[in-house]
Amino acid sequence: MHLTFAIETSIEAQTNPNLQTTGADPVQHAKTALGFGLLTQTRSQQFSIDTAASLRTSGGAPRSRVKGGLADPFLGLKYSRTAKNATLRFAASVRETDIAQEGQSVADATLVSGTGKQRRTGAEIGLKLRENAPFGFGVLAAWQDVGYQDGTALGVGGKQLNDTRRRLAQVSLRLDLDAVTRLNTELEYRTFREAGVAGSKDSFDIAAALEIDRPLGTIEVSAGYLRTEDGQRLSGSVQGDYVLPMGKLVTGVGLTRTGSGDIYTTGALRFQTALNDRTFGLTLMRDIASSDLDDAEQITTNLGMLYQIDMTRFADMQLSIDWSDVKDTRTRLSSNYRVIGVAYGRALTPEVKLNLGIRQRYIRDDVTGAARSNDVYLSVTRQFKSQY
Numbered sequence: 162m163h164l165t166f167a168i169e170t171s172i173e174a175q176t177n178p179n180l181q182t183t184g185a186d187p188v189q190h191a192k193t194a195l196g197f198g199l200l201t202q203t204r205s206q207q208f209s210i211d212t213a214a215s216l217r218t219s220g221g222a223p224r225s226r227v228k229g230g231l232a233d234p235f236l237g238l239k240y241s242r243t244a245k246n247a248t249l250r251f252a253a254s255v256r257e258t259d260i261a262q263e264g265q266s267v268a269d270a271t272l273v274s275g276t277g278k279q280r281r282t283g284a285e286i287g288l289k290l291r292e293n294a295p296f297g298f299g300v301l302a303a304w305q306d307v308g309y310q311d312g313t314a315l316g317v318g319g320k321q322l323n324d325t326r327r328r329l330a331q332v333s334l335r336l337d338l339d340a341v342t343r344l345n346t347e348l349e350y351r352t353f354r355e356a357g358v359a360g361s362k363d364s365f366d367i368a369a370a371l372e373i374d375r376p377l378g379t380i381e382v383s384a385g386y387l388r389t390e391d392g393q394r395l396s397g398s399v400q401g402d403y404v405l406p407m408g409k410l411v412t413g414v415g416l417t418r419t420g421s422g423d424i425y426t427t428g429a430l431r432f433q434t435a436l437n438d439r440t441f442g443l444t445l446m447r448d449i450a451s452s453d454l455d456d457a458e459q460i461t462t463n464l465g466m467l468y469q470i471d472m473t474r475f476a477d478m479q480l481s482i483d484w485s486d487v488k489d490t491r492t493r494l495s496s497n498y499r500v501i502g503v504a505y506g507r508a509l510t511p512e513v514k515l516n517l518g519i520r521q522r523y524i525r526d527d528v529t530g531a532a533r534s535n536d537v538y539l540s541v542t543r544q545f546k547s548q549y
Contacts, residue, residue: 162199162200162201163198163199163200163201163546163547164198164199164200164546164547165196165197165198165199165200165544165545165546165547166195166196166197166198166544166545166546167194167195167196167197167542167543167544167545168193168194168195168196168542168543169193169194169196169540169541169542169543170191170192170193170194170540170541171190171191171192171193171194171538171539171540171541172189172190172191172192172538172539172540173189173190173192173536173537173538173539174187174188174189174190174536174537174538175187175188175189175190175534175535175536176533176534176535176536177532177533177534177535178534179260179274179275179276180274180522180524180532180533180534181532182529182530182531182532185532185534186221187221188219188220188221189219189220189221190217190218190219190220191217191218191219192215192216192217192218192232193215193216193217194213194214194215194233195213195214195215195216196211196212196213197211197212197213198210198211198212199211205242205243205244206240206241206242206243207239207240207241207242208238208239208240209237209238209239209240210236210237210238210239211235211236211237212235212236212237213233213234213235214231214232214233214234214235215231215232215233216230216231216232217229217230217231217232217233228311232259233256233257233258233259234255234256234257235254235255235256235257236254236255236256237252237253237254237255237256238251238252238253238254239251239252240252245293246290246291246292246293246294247288247289247290247291247292248288248289248292249286249287249288250285250286250287250288250289251284251285251286251287252284252285253283253284253285254281254282254283254284255280255281255282255283256280256281257278257279257280257281258278258279259277259278260273260274260275260276260277260278260279260312260314273314273315273316273322273454274314274315274524274526274529274532275309275312275313275314275315275322276311276312276313277309277310277311277312277313277314278309278310278311278312279307279308279309279314280306280307280308280309280310281305281306281307282305282306282308283303283304283305283306284303284304285301285302285303285304285329286301286302286303287299287300287301287302288300288301289333295336295337296334296335296336296337297334297335298332298333298334298335299332299333300330300331300332300333301329301330301331301332301333302329302330302331303328303329303331304326304327304328304329305326305327305453306324306325306326306327307324307325307326307453307454308324309322309323309324315526315529316452316454316455316496317452317455317457317459317487317488317489317494317495317496317526318489318492318494318495318496318526318527318528319494319496319526319527319528319529320455320494320528322454322455323355323356323357323358323455324355324356325353325354325355325356325454325455325456326353326354327351327352327353327354327453327456328351328352329349329350329351330349330350330351331347331348331349331350332347332348332349333345333346333347333348334346334347341373341374341375342371342372342373342374343371343372344369344370344371344372345369345370345372346367346368346369346370347366347367347368347369348366348367349365349366349367349368350363350364350365350366351363351364351365351366352364353456355455355456362389362390362456363389363390364387364388364389364390364451365387365388366385366386366387366388367385367386368383368384368385368386369383369384369385370382370383370384371383377402377403377404377405378401378402378403378404378409379401379402380399380400380401380402381398381399381400381401381413382398382399383396383397383398383399383400383415384396384397385397389420389451389458391420391421391458391491392419392420392421392422393418393420394417394418394419394420394449394458395417395418396415396416396417396418396427396449397415397416397417398413398414398415398416398427398428399413399414399415400412400413400415400429401413407434407436408432408433408434408435408441409431409432409433409434410431410432411429411430411431411432412428412429412430412431413428413429413430414426414427414428415427415428417448417449419449419458419490420458420490421458421490421491423490425447425449425460426447427447427448427449428445428446428447429445429446429447429448430443430444430445430446431443431444431445431446438470438471438472439468439469439470439471440467440468440469440471441466441467441468441469442465442466442467442468443465443466444463444464444465444466445463445464445465446461446462446463447460447461447462447463448460448461449461449490457489457490457491458489458490458491459487459488459489459490460487460488460490461485461486461487462485462486462487463483463484463485464482464483464484464485465481465482465483465484466480466481466482466483467479467480467481468480468481475507475508476505476506476507476508477505477506477507478503478504478505478506479502479503479504479505479506480502480503481500481501481502481503481504482499482500482501483498483499483500483501484497484498484499484500485497485498485499486498494526494527494528495526495527496524496525496526496527497523497524497525497526498522498523498524499521499522499523499524500520500521500522500523501520501521502518502519502520502521503518503519503520504516504517504518505517505518509541512543512544512545512546513541513542513543513544514541514542515539515540515541516538516539516540516541516542517538517539518537518538519535519536519537519538520535520536520537520538521533521534521535521536522534522536
């Protein structure tokens, strides 16, 4: 059994935390975040529980301040059981965050702005059978609720977001054609409900992928069909993984026909390398999918870069650039989000780390306009670990 406890004390100053286009006010925060984790496992079972919360105070203009006291509660549970030829997995979590303080990663591409709180609650249970046999299959069921309170939440195109509920049922099939070739197929049914909108939106998805293992990596050829009330989406792509002397490269290209009948090029490019005291990662992706916030079909382009220098055994410097552009295929409205950050980290002891950084966030929306926020933060993190 493993027990972990973490405490992080931080101060932060922001010029425009809510990313308002006009009338922005600076605000300062002081926060102490507490996290607790428990992991227990045997040869066949594993169970973990993670919980976290923050004690926070805020100063500055009243309309930019967030409420003090207890904030950002989180609870997550995970359980898995492995048998000779099968795996059962369960996970559930609930998380609440202030939208202005979420510190979004562009990889999520949710592009939510506003003054309210977002609460995400979800769970999933999955079962895989015949994992070591030439033919295997699995089932998955999941649900997710997203709610907003104490303010407003805006999505792509300045659209106000409402509470939503999503349900999913999936069946997956795997067929080993030979020692290096596999055929994977997924059948998926989803329902989506939005507060204030009558009825539900149902969709049916079928996808197939042919995987071929090669000495340098895996090549995957995939095709998909999605039927929704707004139309039918068709897609196809080819992707390859390559293990190179300089690092790992993932590249792919595809075509997608949207529900409205338009055709777009999609693709992915990911490169990671670690040489001597430097680490570099680059990600470029373009995909078409339904948003988990309003179920609208969106074209999403993401660019992310991370460059880290290990200055000494105890100190490192990071430069990160994240950029995302999301466009609604029906309304043609789009939002653009950018985050540039520079951070310095130093290990004061094996369990204590100091972080100092600056960050600039920028959002441009076709409806609400453009806004910018500059952040400066300082934090100290202490990890406690024990094992029984």
